[in-house]
Amino acid sequence: MSAVFDSFSRFYASSIGKKILVALTGLILIGFVFGHLVGNLLIFAGQDAINEYGHLLQTALHGSGVWIARVGLLLAVLVHIVATVSLTKQNNAARPDKYGQHKAQVSSKSSHTMIWSGLTILAFIIYHLLHYTVRIGNDFDKDAYKIDLHGEKVHNVYKMVVDGFSWAPASIFYLIAMALLCSHLSHGFSSLFQTLGISTDKSEPLFKKAGYAFAGLIFVGNAAIVLSIWLLGYGR
Amino acid sequence: MPLDSHIPSGPMAMKWSKHKQDSKLINPKNKRKFTILVVGSGLAGSSAAATLSELGYKVKCFCFQDSPRRAHSIAAQGGINAAKNYQNDGDSVHRLFYDTVKGGDFRAREANVHRLAEVSVNIIDQCVAQGVPFAREYGGMLANRSFGGAQVSRTFYARGQTGQQLLLGAYSALNKEIAAGGVQMYPRTEMLDVVTVDGHAKGIITRNLVTGKIEAHAGDAVLLCTGGYGNVFYLSTNAMGCNVTATWRAHKKGAFFANPCYTQIHPTCIPVSGDYQSKLTLMSESLRNDGRVWVPKKKEDIGKPPGQIPEADRDYILERKYPSFGNLAPRDISSRAAKEACDDGRGVGPGGRGVYLDFAEAIQQFGAKTIAERYGNLFDMYERITGESAYKQPMRIYPAVHYTMGGLWVDYNLMSNLPGLHVLGEANFSDHGANRLGASALMQGLADGYFVIPTTIANYLVHQKPGSVTAEHPEFKKALEVCTAQTKGFLACKGKRSVDSFHRELGLLVWDKCGMARDRAGLTEALKRIPELREEFKTNVIVPGSGDACNPELEKAGRVADFMEFAELLCLDALNREESCGGHFRTEHQYPDGEAKRDDENFCYAAAWEYTGDLGKPTLNKEPLSFEEVHLAVRSYK
Amino acid sequence: MSQLNLHLKVWRQNAGQPGHFQDIEAPDIPDHASFLEMMDIVNERLIAKGQDPVAFDHDCREGICGMCSMQINGVPHGPEKATTTCQLHMRKFRTGDTIWIEPFRAKAFPVIKDLVVDRSAFDRIQRAGGFITVRTGSPQDANALPIGKEVADAAMDAAACIGCGACVAACKNASAMLFVSAKAGQLNTLPQGKPEKDRRTLGMVRQMDKEGFGNCTNQYECEAACPKEISVRWITKLNRDYAVAIVKEALGNSPKVAGGGD
Numbered sequence A: 001m002s003a004v005f006d007s008f009s010r011f012y013a014s015s016i017g018k019k020i021l022v023a024l025t026g027l028i029l030i031g032f033v034f035g036h037l038v039g040n041l042l043i044f045a046g047q048d049a050i051n052e053y054g055h056l057l058q059t060a061l062h063g064s065g066v067w068i069a070r071v072g073l074l075l076a077v078l079v080h081i082v083a084t085v086s087l088t089k090q091n092n093a094a095r096p097d098k099y100g101q102h103k104a105q106v107s108s109k110s111s112h113t114m115i116w117s118g119l120t121i122l123a124f125i126i127y128h129l130l131h132y133t134v135r136i137g138n139d140f141d142k143d144a145y146k147i148d149l150h151g152e153k154v155h156n157v158y159k160m161v162v163d164g165f166s167w168a169p170a171s172i173f174y175l176i177a178m179a180l181l182c183s184h185l186s187h188g189f190s191s192l193f194q195t196l197g198i199s200t201d202k203s204e205p206l207f208k209k210a211g212y213a214f215a216g217l218i219f220v221g222n223a224a225i226v227l228s229i230w231l232l233g234y235g236r
Numbered sequence B: 001m002p003l004d005s006h007i008p009s010g011p012m013a014m015k016w017s018k019h020k021q022d023s024k025l026i027n028p029k030n031k032r033k034f035t036i037l038v039v040g041s042g043l044a045g046s047s048a049a050a051t052l053s054e055l056g057y058k059v060k061c062f063c064f065q066d067s068p069r070r071a072h073s074i075a076a077q078g079g080i081n082a083a084k085n086y087q088n089d090g091d092s093v094h095r096l097f098y099d100t101v102k103g104g105d106f107r108a109r110e111a112n113v114h115r116l117a118e119v120s121v122n123i124i125d126q127c128v129a130q131g132v133p134f135a136r137e138y139g140g141m142l143a144n145r146s147f148g149g150a151q152v153s154r155t156f157y158a159r160g161q162t163g164q165q166l167l168l169g170a171y172s173a174l175n176k177e178i179a180a181g182g183v184q185m186y187p188r189t190e191m192l193d194v195v196t197v198d199g200h201a202k203g204i205i206t207r208n209l210v211t212g213k214i215e216a217h218a219g220d221a222v223l224l225c226t227g228g229y230g231n232v233f234y235l236s237t238n239a240m241g242c243n244v245t246a247t248w249r250a251h252k253k254g255a256f257f258a259n260p261c262y263t264q265i266h267p268t269c270i271p272v273s274g275d276y277q278s279k280l281t282l283m284s285e286s287l288r289n290d291g292r293v294w295v296p297k298k299k300e301d302i303g304k305p306p307g308q309i310p311e312a313d314r315d316y317i318l319e320r321k322y323p324s325f326g327n328l329a330p331r332d333i334s335s336r337a338a339k340e341a342c343d344d345g346r347g348v349g350p351g352g353r354g355v356y357l358d359f360a361e362a363i364q365q366f367g368a369k370t371i372a373e374r375y376g377n378l379f380d381m382y383e384r385i386t387g388e389s390a391y392k393q394p395m396r397i398y399p400a401v402h403y404t405m406g407g408l409w410v411d412y413n414l415m416s417n418l419p420g421l422h423v424l425g426e427a428n429f430s431d432h433g434a435n436r437l438g439a440s441a442l443m444q445g446l447a448d449g450y451f452v453i454p455t456t457i458a459n460y461l462v463h464q465k466p467g468s469v470t471a472e473h474p475e476f477k478k479a480l481e482v483c484t485a486q487t488k489g490f491l492a493c494k495g496k497r498s499v500d501s502f503h504r505e506l507g508l509l510v511w512d513k514c515g516m517a518r519d520r521a522g523l524t525e526a527l528k529r530i531p532e533l534r535e536e537f538k539t540n541v542i543v544p545g546s547g548d549a550c551n552p553e554l555e556k557a558g559r560v561a562d563f564m565e566f567a568e569l570l571c572l573d574a575l576n577r578e579e580s581c582g583g584h585f586r587t588e589h590q591y592p593d594g595e596a597k598r599d600d601e602n603f604c605y606a607a608a609w610e611y612t613g614d615l616g617k618p619t620l621n622k623e624p625l626s627f628e629e630v631h632l633a634v635r636s637y638k
Numbered sequence C: 001m002s003q004l005n006l007h008l009k010v011w012r013q014n015a016g017q018p019g020h021f022q023d024i025e026a027p028d029i030p031d032h033a034s035f036l037e038m039m040d041i042v043n044e045r046l047i048a049k050g051q052d053p054v055a056f057d058h059d060c061r062e063g064i065c066g067m068c069s070m071q072i073n074g075v076p077h078g079p080e081k082a083t084t085t086c087q088l089h090m091r092k093f094r095t096g097d098t099i100w101i102e103p104f105r106a107k108a109f110p111v112i113k114d115l116v117v118d119r120s121a122f123d124r125i126q127r128a129g130g131f132i133t134v135r136t137g138s139p140q141d142a143n144a145l146p147i148g149k150e151v152a153d154a155a156m157d158a159a160a161c162i163g164c165g166a167c168v169a170a171c172k173n174a175s176a177m178l179f180v181s182a183k184a185g186q187l188n189t190l191p192q193g194k195p196e197k198d199r200r201t202l203g204m205v206r207q208m209d210k211e212g213f214g215n216c217t218n219q220y221e222c223e224a225a226c227p228k229e230i231s232v233r234w235i236t237k238l239n240r241d242y243a244v245a246i247v248k249e250a251l252g253n254s255p256k257v258a259g260g261g262d
């Protein structure tokens, strides 16, 4: 057991090891972001649909499902953050004397700002959790946000979302975060296949395209919800 | 002094086996007590250092580059010969031996050449085992190509980077031994002198090129694997750092310098474009497998674009003069043919110093794609340097100094006349006679390092008490002082001319008077001019900076000072050798058709020069050469 | 042939001291000269004026030894693709251009003087496993082990690396992954190198980390700057080989990591 642990700590201490963890956790987060978007889009299917979905999540595995997911995601985010912050620090330390001129020839802007897009997403995640999950500083826990669904009293996700995005500052922050997530993914998505040792000359262009498509989808999908509520008054 | 080359007795084909049997062995426990100083980390040095360390000796290895992997061997492009006969085209150890002796124009030592041909096959096995990625056929077998001076395909190659791949192989073996603690590596360290104690080479003086520190290293034997002296010509295909310093200073400590006038001119180099030029670039002569060498028949045509000169007005000089070898004639012969055409006023390009190497026909026959596969990197290189595309117009080429067959005299054990001082690779004189065939320098470097010295060094060491001399010995102190004083002298001179300007002038002089063709008048003139230039160098050179830090100008000053002295010996030897052979062409000695005329009666010997303290008056020692197997004959490639 | 008038901004530094850019005018430079020949001309003029010439590394001047190393206008080896500094020619510049000339910068490549840096970290990485353990002697006949042309060619692609360090210089993280992956990849690809594959991979990666190089962020600036066009696919392979080796080390019968290194 300790030999395995030793190996793991050496794995984590190594450059490639950390990166593999970033890629794996990134993959988990990608899965989550996608699932989350699909769920969110139910808002366009009407109040009942999304509330039913919310209720399902809350009660899966007798209510423990959501916790398993939360802990898993929290872990993934934590590992992702701790590893990327440490990598970024090492990277900065690897060139203490900067160039007078340093030109990037092929890399994208997004790939140079991963830590900033990432940290903004982190700030957003915290805000988002406080906003909709812990529900601090709002009335989303009150009775006004309970509703009858098939004879059961459930949380009115629909109303919560609609009310949440009717407040401009929240919407704007949400949009910025989604744009940066899009940027993060435009590099991160295809990058993870390289880190995991999967990319080939033929598959990498496909991963790149898939990455742009995915990043675009996440942005457009999530932004559509915000914009249609905030600007078009959907659901109000 | 009589020269004993210690050639084993017995039939040629058995000499090396017999010598291996007869060579002394050193008890494994004792090996660890011997320290061997290996100067140089090219093919010869790296392979020797690694193998000696594997055997158990303690090794210190030195090179002036920042990493042993960058030794000049890295630049070899074309390939390495071996008598594997994988092509079933009639090759054998004997044929490689024969070709090499003949190619050397009967001025090499037969026994050494035979040994070289014998171990050539082991080299390939060794390199493949190390992971050297030689070219292969689809079936997974090794591929071969043919090379100048041979009618069989026995050359192994790794794209256009054979030297780099072989050196990386030797470097990996060296690394393995450094990691294992057997070799201590000193990169960015230049050897300034050999230290002799009671007539034996027991150490060296070095300068650390980063800190400037001048240090003494003692050992039980010294191996010089420091490459050739082609940079005496300033412009050559050699790397900028190649120098004669190590061998020259050893010479001044008593080691004989043999056949310095045997210098090789390579036919397929990119012509000089201006006086700022710092080096010449060689393109592998494998280009001549598909390229055809020509010049316009008529002088009026030299200014015309080549495409506008009709077939009938082209003179394919090599095909015309040497119908059976054609464009694959040996280097000296091809080079001279180009020079003749240019002297005749039919040269092309700037200054009329160039001939065409035309691929149009090959491109038509095999397609541009195949040609690109074969020579793509060379074509790219040519285009980068000249701005012209060889796919669209013929290349322009001109001969350039490339390799030096001469070097320190060694016996069959690769030991010089100075006991303990061994010399390997291009730095020695033994295997190529007056001309080296393509793809055989790499072979020699690795043969010496992997297979010869590990056996033969014991014949010296067995008589030595390990560690008997330390760097505390007064001889080391003395040598340290001399080297320190020289360095200080350069810095204190504060003259007007840069080191490079002297080197350029010396190079041009030697190239003019002692280059592709030499004659008495020119050599005499050079011999008068060289000492003058040397005197001016002493009083008028400027070396900025300090001695106790990284100072490239100071490094160059030391090297050029040695070239200044060596150049005189080079010309003296050329003047002494009243014949033409291989790379040494005396215009007084030629057949009516312009071919080199050897004089076997009077010059069938290796000239081993001894330093006397007077640079202009060295003593000539002769090692007579006898030819038992390959009978002396006029070397003809017609 | 025409002449160029250039403005140079050259990094000057002595080991262990802070450096600075020096403005040097370089008029009348022949456009057929190579970049290093341009530097030679500049140095000759500095010497004539009694000033300290610019120190730079170089040797073969034909793009194979990997010694030359200059960051030219923010790009290692300058603007030409697949070209070393020594093979770069002045005809690629225009008269009036300002040219920034800096050393390859990385913590693992300390400056020795001006443009000369210490790249011995590469040697130490190689010593940590970049070899096949075979003694000089009589290995089997070279043709006893057939190696498919594709495999041999792939190994040759990796082996073309000249160890110049441009990949490190180009990378925003000063990562040495392209170099290390090419070196490990050549041997890991060949059947001769298979027995030591895991040991080699772990040894070299660990030494690389110890030297203080940064981490790869998959931006491929290294590949773009590499004068020998080493492909980032070698990095893919190194990532894969490392993952396999580490899993085997953790769960299998653990190999010992190649010794030495520093």
Ligand SMILES: Cc1cc2nc3c(=O)[nH]c(=O)nc-3n(C[C@H](O)[C@H](O)[C@H](O)COP(=O)(O)OP(=O)(O)OC[C@H]3O[C@@H](n4cnc5c(N)ncnc54)[C@H](O)[C@@H]3O)c2cc1C
Binding pocket: B039, B040, B041, B042, B043, B044, B045, B062, B063, B064, B065, B068, B070, B071, B072, B073, B074, B075, B076, B077, B078, B079, B080, B162, B163, B189, B190, B191, B192, B225, B226, B227, B228, B237, B238, B239, B242, B243, B245, B246, B282, B402, B403, B424, B425, B426, B427, B438, B439, B440, B441, B442, B443, B445
């Ligand atoms: C462009 C070119 C192409 C060639 N192509 C081929 C080819 O295709 N086939 C072939 O067979 N041959 C070829 N050759 C010839 C061949 O490459 C060399 O002859 C051979 O590699 C020499 O090896 P070496 O080990 O003797 O010396 P080198 O490789 O020159 O090594 C010399 C070593 O000595 C060190 N050194 C030198 N002086 C000192 C000093 N004073 N102090 C400390 N260290 C010192 C250097 O640092 C270096 O490590 C070519 C040569 C050139 C120039």
Ligand code: HEM
Binding pocket: A019, A022, A023, A024, A025, A026, A027, A029, A030, A033, A080, A081, A084, A085, A087, A088, A114, A115, A117, A118, A119, A121, A122, A184, A187, A188, A189, A191, A192, A193, A195, A196, C216, C217, C218
């Ligand atoms: C939903 C949230 C997130 C997703 C989907 C995500 C996804 C990814 C992916 C797929 C990668 C590429 C991994 C690789 O190259 O192998 C990546 C890299 C990175 N992530 Fe995230 N990430 C998220 C959140 C964050 C956060 C909160 C941070 C904050 C620090 C962050 C910082 C980084 C950094 C710096 C990298 C670059 C690492 C590298 O290229 O080596 N990410 N991310």
Ligand code: SF4
Binding pocket: C160, C161, C162, C163, C164, C165, C166, C167, C168, C178, C179, C182, C222, C225, C226, C227, C228, C229, C230
């Ligand atoms: S991978 Fe390319 S850039 Fe990096 S050291 Fe090798 S040749 Fe230079």
Ligand code: FES
Binding pocket: C057, C058, C059, C060, C061, C062, C063, C064, C065, C066, C067, C068, C084, C085, C086, C087
């Ligand atoms: S000087 Fe050798 S690669 Fe540039």
